[in-house]
Amino acid sequence: MNAQATTSIPSTPDSPEHILFTQLSALLSEYLEPPQLKQVQQAYQFGEQHHLGQFRKSGEAYICHPLAVAISLAKMRMDVHGIMAAILHDVIEDTDASKQDIIELFGDDVAELVDGVTKLTQLNSITKAEAQAENVRKMCLAMTKDLRVIMVKLADRLHNMKTLGVMRPDKKFRIAKETLDIYTPIANRLGMNKIRHQLESLCFEAMYPMRHRILKEAIKKARGHRKEIIETINNSIRNRLEQAEVVCEVHGREKHLYSIYNKMHLKKLSFSDIFDVYAFRIHCEDVDTCYRILGIVHNLFNPIPGKFKDYIALPKANGYQSLHTVLIGPYGVPIEIQIRTHQMHRMSESGIAAHWLYKSENGENTNSKTRAAEWVHDLLEIQKTAGNSLDFIESLKIDLFPQEIFVFTPQGNIIKLPRKASIVDFAYAVHTDIGNSCVSARINKRLVPLQSQLDNGVTVEVITASWARPNPLWLNYVITTKARTGIRSYLKHFKQQEAINLGRRLLEKELSDLGKHVDDITEEMQAQLLTALKYTTMDNLLSDIGLGNKMPFLVAKQLNQEDIHAQIKLNDNETRKESPLIIKGTEGMIVTLAKCCRPIPGDPIIGYFNPGKGIVVHNHECHNTPDGRKRQTDWLEVEWCPEASGDYPAEIRIELENRRGTLATIASTISQMDSNIENVYIADQDARVSVDLVTLTVKDRKHLANIMRQLKKLPIVLKITRTKA
The missing domain is CATH 1.10.3210.10 (Hypothetical protein af1432)
Incomplete structure (x- = not known):
C-alpha cells in the first residue's frame, strides 16, 4: 500500500x-x-x-x-x-x-x-x-x-x-x-x-x-464499614478451599454503580438492601473443579433455596458461563458467589472480542463465536421481514438479551426462550413452518391453548395441521422477534397473494363483459399497459385491482383499446354489460362480509371497493348501499357461489318474556338446530319483556329461516326478526 x-x-x-x-x-x-x-x-x-x-x-x-x-x-x-x-x-x-x-x-x-x-x-x-x-x-x-x-x-x-x-x-x-x-x-x-x-x-x-454523584459518595462511605466483613468471608472461603486442596483464585467483587442503581430503581429497594450483599468470584482450571468448589462453599455457608443457577450446563444467550449461588454468611449477611473457569472468566469479560484477545488458545472462544454467528443470522431474518427501519429497531430492542427460560422438545432438545414466551413463540423457535401451521399444544402431555405462557423446564409438544395458518391475533401475545416477524411476513405475503388472485378474477370478469378473453392479451399489450399505468410487474397491477386501488373495468377497457396509451374516462351515461363476480365468502382478508348487515349465502348482495382493503360485501337491503350506488365506479355486482359452505354470522332480534331461564331455552333451541351463539346483547329490558340481539352462526339463508321458525314456536318468544342494518 x-x-x-x-x-x-x-x-x-x-x-x-x-x-x-x-x-x-x-x-x-x-x-x-x-x-x-x-x-x-x-x-x-x-x-x-x-x-x-x-x-x-x-x-x-x-x-x-x-x-x-x-x-x-x-x-x-x-x-x-x-x-x-x-x-x-x-x-x-x-x-x-x-x-x-x-x-x-x-x-x-x-x-x-x-x-x-x-x-x-x-x-x-x-x-x-x-x-x-x-x-x-x-x-x-x-x-x-x-x-x-x-x-x-x-x-x-x-x-x-x-x-x-x-x-x-x-x-x-x-x-x-x-x-x-x-x-x-x-x-x-x-x-x-x-x-x-x-x-x-x-x-x-x-x-x-x-443521582450518580450521590450514589458514588454513598458507596465510598459504606466501603469502609465493609472491609472487615469482606476479609472475614474471603479468609473463610480460602481456608476451606486450601484444606480441600483445591487450586483456585478468590476475589471480592464490587457491584457496578449502574447495576446498584438499576436494582434500587426496578425492585424499589433502599441502598442498604443492595449494598449489604457481598459478592465474590472464584476462578479455577476446569469445569469439574467448579462443581467441587460449589459443594465446598455450600458446606461452609448455608445456601438460600431457589437462588442457585447453573449457567455452565445451560449458558446464557451471549455465551456467558458460570455457577451462581447465594449463601447466608457470618452475621447473617447474604453472599453472592460466582464460580467459573479462567477461560469462562475471560469470555465473560471480553465475549466475542476474546476471538482476537486469546487467539493462541485453540477452541476456547468457539462457544461465543457460534452464539454470535447465530445472533447475526437472526438479525438478517429481522431485516428481511421488517417493514422499515423503525420496525427493525423495535425488533432489535426486543431481541437484545431478554431474561431466559429453558424448555424441552419431546425429543429432549433444549429450546431457549425469553421469559413469558408463549406456545407460538416456542413453535417458531423450533421452525418457521411449525409456527405457521400450529393449532394447539401439549405441555407435559396436557392439552393447552396457544396463548399459554411457558415455565422453566416444561416439555412442549406442538400440534400442527396442514390447513392452519397464522392468526393476526397471535401478535397480541408473542414476544420473540422470530415469531413476530414470521407472523407478519406470512400475513403480508398471504394478503398480497390473495389480492393478486382476486385482481386476476376481477380483470377476467371485466374482459369477459367486453367480449375479450384473458388469453387474448399478448405480452406486448401487457408491457404497454404496465408502462401506461406506471407499474413494474403485472402482479403489482393485479394486487392493486384486488385491493380496490385500481378499477378493473377501466383497466379492462384500456386493454381493449387499439391505442393502449389512450386515456380512458368512464362517462356517467356510459353503460356496460356486467356479469356478477362469484364469491364464496371464505376468500380471506381481501373479501370481507360487512358487519352492518351480515350477508349470508342466499342473500342478494352487492360489493364495494374499499381502497387498500379489497371488496366489502353488503346485503342489497343494507342502508349503507344507497350512498355507494351514487358512485358508479365504487361498486360491482356480486353473487354467492352455489357451493358456498362454512359458518357465517347472522344477527336476529328477539322479543321474549322476561322470566328465569328464557335465555337458556333460546340457547338450547339454537344448539339443537346445529348452530352456535357468538354474542348476546340485551338492547332493552323491563319487568315483562326483554329485547335481545343474538349473533349466531348459520350455513345459509335457509338454515337461518329454519332456526327462526323453530324459535317462533316457543311460547316465550313474542317476536323475532333478522337485523340487516
Whole structure:
C-alpha cells in the first residue's frame, strides 16, 4: 500500500496526537509484525492529513479520537485491518475522502469496515428517529458480514461517552439514552461485559449526574464499614478451599454503580438492601473443579433455596458461563458467589472480542463465536421481514438479551426462550413452518391453548395441521422477534397473494363483459399497459385491482383499446354489460362480509371497493348501499357461489318474556338446530319483556329461516326478526 499522504507523525513530541500514537505503537508492537505496523502508520498519516484543521468540541485535534478508538481495540488485540479501520472510521463521513480512495490505498477489507461504521449522510428521513434507526440498521447489516464493524463502533461510542463533558445537557441525555437503548445491549448480547459496564456507568452519569454523584459518595462511605466483613468471608472461603486442596483464585467483587442503581430503581429497594450483599468470584482450571468448589462453599455457608443457577450446563444467550449461588454468611449477611473457569472468566469479560484477545488458545472462544454467528443470522431474518427501519429497531430492542427460560422438545432438545414466551413463540423457535401451521399444544402431555405462557423446564409438544395458518391475533401475545416477524411476513405475503388472485378474477370478469378473453392479451399489450399505468410487474397491477386501488373495468377497457396509451374516462351515461363476480365468502382478508348487515349465502348482495382493503360485501337491503350506488365506479355486482359452505354470522332480534331461564331455552333451541351463539346483547329490558340481539352462526339463508321458525314456536318468544342494518 502506497499511501500518498504527505503529513508524518506530529513534529512536536509532547502533542496529544504524538503521545497517543506512541502509546498505540507500543501496544501493537506486542503482537503485530513490522510490515503490519507500517500499514498502521500509513493509515494514521492518511487520517491525520484528511482530519487536518478539524477539532473536537473539547479543543483537541480530531485525529485524537480515532487514535483513542484504535488504542481500545489494540488492548483487545484487534487485527491490523481492524486497527486501520478504527483510525480511518470517520474519514468518509467527515472529510472529502471516499470509499474508493480507501480501497485503492488500503484494500477492500479496510474499506468495508470503515463503510460499515460510517453513518448515512444523505437521508431523506421525516424524523430524527428514522435517521437514527436507518443508521443503526446499516451498522447491524454490516455487522452480519463482519463482526469487527461492531467492535469498532463500540470502541468509538465508548470514547465519545468518555468525552461528553463539553456537550449541552439535552444532547448528553439523548446520546446516553441511545447508547443505553442500543449499544450496551449489543455489547451484552456479544458477551462484552467489560465494555458494557463502562458504557452503562458513563450513560448513568450523563443522564442523571446528581443521582450518580450521590450514589458514588454513598458507596465510598459504606466501603469502609465493609472491609472487615469482606476479609472475614474471603479468609473463610480460602481456608476451606486450601484444606480441600483445591487450586483456585478468590476475589471480592464490587457491584457496578449502574447495576446498584438499576436494582434500587426496578425492585424499589433502599441502598442498604443492595449494598449489604457481598459478592465474590472464584476462578479455577476446569469445569469439574467448579462443581467441587460449589459443594465446598455450600458446606461452609448455608445456601438460600431457589437462588442457585447453573449457567455452565445451560449458558446464557451471549455465551456467558458460570455457577451462581447465594449463601447466608457470618452475621447473617447474604453472599453472592460466582464460580467459573479462567477461560469462562475471560469470555465473560471480553465475549466475542476474546476471538482476537486469546487467539493462541485453540477452541476456547468457539462457544461465543457460534452464539454470535447465530445472533447475526437472526438479525438478517429481522431485516428481511421488517417493514422499515423503525420496525427493525423495535425488533432489535426486543431481541437484545431478554431474561431466559429453558424448555424441552419431546425429543429432549433444549429450546431457549425469553421469559413469558408463549406456545407460538416456542413453535417458531423450533421452525418457521411449525409456527405457521400450529393449532394447539401439549405441555407435559396436557392439552393447552396457544396463548399459554411457558415455565422453566416444561416439555412442549406442538400440534400442527396442514390447513392452519397464522392468526393476526397471535401478535397480541408473542414476544420473540422470530415469531413476530414470521407472523407478519406470512400475513403480508398471504394478503398480497390473495389480492393478486382476486385482481386476476376481477380483470377476467371485466374482459369477459367486453367480449375479450384473458388469453387474448399478448405480452406486448401487457408491457404497454404496465408502462401506461406506471407499474413494474403485472402482479403489482393485479394486487392493486384486488385491493380496490385500481378499477378493473377501466383497466379492462384500456386493454381493449387499439391505442393502449389512450386515456380512458368512464362517462356517467356510459353503460356496460356486467356479469356478477362469484364469491364464496371464505376468500380471506381481501373479501370481507360487512358487519352492518351480515350477508349470508342466499342473500342478494352487492360489493364495494374499499381502497387498500379489497371488496366489502353488503346485503342489497343494507342502508349503507344507497350512498355507494351514487358512485358508479365504487361498486360491482356480486353473487354467492352455489357451493358456498362454512359458518357465517347472522344477527336476529328477539322479543321474549322476561322470566328465569328464557335465555337458556333460546340457547338450547339454537344448539339443537346445529348452530352456535357468538354474542348476546340485551338492547332493552323491563319487568315483562326483554329485547335481545343474538349473533349466531348459520350455513345459509335457509338454515337461518329454519332456526327462526323453530324459535317462533316457543311460547316465550313474542317476536323475532333478522337485523340487516
